[in-house]
Amino acid sequence: MKVLRAFWRSPTLKSLAFAALLIGLASLIATVDLRPSLSHLDVGVYSGSPTGSYFRITEGLAEAARVRSGEIRNRPSQGSAENLGQLEAGADDCSTPFALVQDGLAPQKPHDIELLGRLQKAETVFVLSAPGKHYESFESLRGVRVGIGPDGSGAHRLASSVFALPELSRLETKLVALPNEAAFDALERGDLDLTVVVIDEDAELIQSALLVRKLEIAPIAHIDAIARRFPFLTTGRIGTGQYDAVALVPATDRTVLRVDTLVVVHTCAVRSQRIAMLSLLDGAFPDFVRHNQETPNQTGLPLAEASRHFFQNGGPEFLDIWMPRVSDLMPPENWVYTVMGISILFHIMGFAHRFRLWRVDANRVNVEIRIGRVFGPTTTVDEIGRLEPAPHHRTSETLKALDDAIGSLEGLNDRCRTQSLSMLVPMGGEMAYRYQETLMADALANLRRFRRRLG
Numbered sequence: 001m002k003v004l005r006a007f008w009r010s011p012t013l014k015s016l017a018f019a020a021l022l023i024g025l026a027s028l029i030a031t032v033d034l035r036p037s038l039s040h041l042d043v044g045v046y047s048g049s050p051t052g053s054y055f056r057i058t059e060g061l062a063e064a065a066r067v068r069s070g071e072i073r074n075r076p077s078q079g080s081a082e083n084l085g086q087l088e089a090g091a092d093d094c095s096t097p098f099a100l101v102q103d104g105l106a107p108q109k110p111h112d113i114e115l116l117g118r119l120q121k122a123e124t125v126f127v128l129s130a131p132g133k134h135y136e137s138f139e140s141l142r143g144v145r146v147g148i149g150p151d152g153s154g155a156h157r158l159a160s161s162v163f164a165l166p167e168l169s170r171l172e173t174k175l176v177a178l179p180n181e182a183a184f185d186a187l188e189r190g191d192l193d194l195t196v197v198v199i200d201e202d203a204e205l206i207q208s209a210l211l212v213r214k215l216e217i218a219p220i221a222h223i224d225a226i227a228r229r230f231p232f233l234t235t236g237r238i239g240t241g242q243y244d245a246v247a248l249v250p251a252t253d254r255t256v257l258r259v260d261t262l263v264v265v266h267t268c269a270v271r272s273q274r275i276a277m278l279s280l281l282d283g284a285f286p287d288f289v290r291h292n293q294e295t296p297n298q299t300g301l302p303l304a305e306a307s308r309h310f311f312q313n314g315g316p317e318f319l320d321i322w323m324p325r326v327s328d329l330m331p332p333e334n335w336v337y338t339v340m341g342i343s344i345l346f347h348i349m350g351f352a353h354r355f356r357l358w359r360v361d362a363n364r365v366n367v368e369i370r371i372g373r374v375f376g377p378t379t380t381v382d383e384i385g386r387l388e389p390a391p392h393h394r395t396s397e398t399l400k401a402l403d404d405a406i407g408s409l410e411g412l413n414d415r416c417r418t419q420s421l422s423m424l425v426p427m428g429g430e431m432a433y434r435y436q437e438t439l440m441a442d443a444l445a446n447l448r449r450f451r452r453r454l455g
Helices: 002-008 011-031 053-067 080-089 154-163 180-189 204-211 271-284 288-294 305-313 318-322 324-329 332-375 381-386 396-420 430-454
Strands: 042-046 071-075 098-102 113-129 145-147 174-176 194-199 233-238 254-266
Touching (some): 042 080, 053 071, 053 254, 053 271, 080 098, 080 113, 080 154, 080 254, 113 204, 113 233, 113 288, 145 180, 154 174, 154 194, 254 271, 271 305, 271 318, 271 324, 288 305, 318 324, 332 381, 332 396, 332 430, 396 430
Parallel strands (some): 042 098, 145 174
Antiparallel strands (some): 113 254
């Protein structure tokens, strides 16, 4: 037993135990992922048709979120207009507070939708026709049948607005609401003359329409005149042979309309969700921040406050990265002002504490000076307590001065105790008051003792 007790007390065993503890702590730390995550992100996003670019973009964001422990549910829809309606209708539970929509679709009535950001790659407005059809001017569209996408889609809303222009409305075109694939079939059968598709120019759907179905991009001249009527439209070019450099698809350059893609958010979404979505967009689109910094907001939607700070800072702030739930309680900049305010308050409280302590000490010293005028400046209170009364101590002036000093010290001692309990006194600062109380208690004891001997 002695040998065993000696072993347990040996420095060797203590060193081994310490080493094992260090190894255990290192192993524990190694299993913890200290990288910032998006585990707080659990939202839905209204995208669009499963064959469209909005759906594909949302799928990419969802995959990026899963890598960082977040969750994005891709909610397909008929398009931008339906997305806006769904966004407002689902505000009660706020499970799907985000949506991708085309620019120019800001709700006209009062709403709770904000702009989160815009993607730098705009969508293209394709006007497709069957092979061999020639629509080279707006006049050639007189009386034609045009597919404009399904109800609730951005294409439907955009095409309806364009053909409602005074000069185009006189062409008496027939607008037909059809999904893209159904519209392509109708073109091939001859049931439609044209169809309008708003989509990413690199989407598989448009490539299939041009290369497999052999549909053509209608070479309508002066289409850029339409862009001047709508502030959210710009023009672009589809180059000759962009889709097939050998067969030359398209056969010549085509001028097309382009419309920006917006990411919008309902006001019910909390800041951490917005910042997480902005971070995912920033990772998916390298020029996302710069594009939003340089592009004025003319969408008709207010820019979300979280987006404004995200674009100004070039990314998320420290609190948004490491403590996103805290930023939900109050934005990081407000936390900074709060900390500054608390710091200033503490400095003011500290100044008030020191000022009051200084006044206690100054008043105590003033009483000692008054006592010194009676008993001599070199006489201490301890000596006064042991002093034998003399005839000149019994004069009315001396008695009054002694009583006044005792009364002043009693009042000052009570005030010192009250102030020592004040919230202005920092932790540990009350000891300075206790020291003053000790000095005054000693002085009072000696002065009272001498006063009793005077009778």
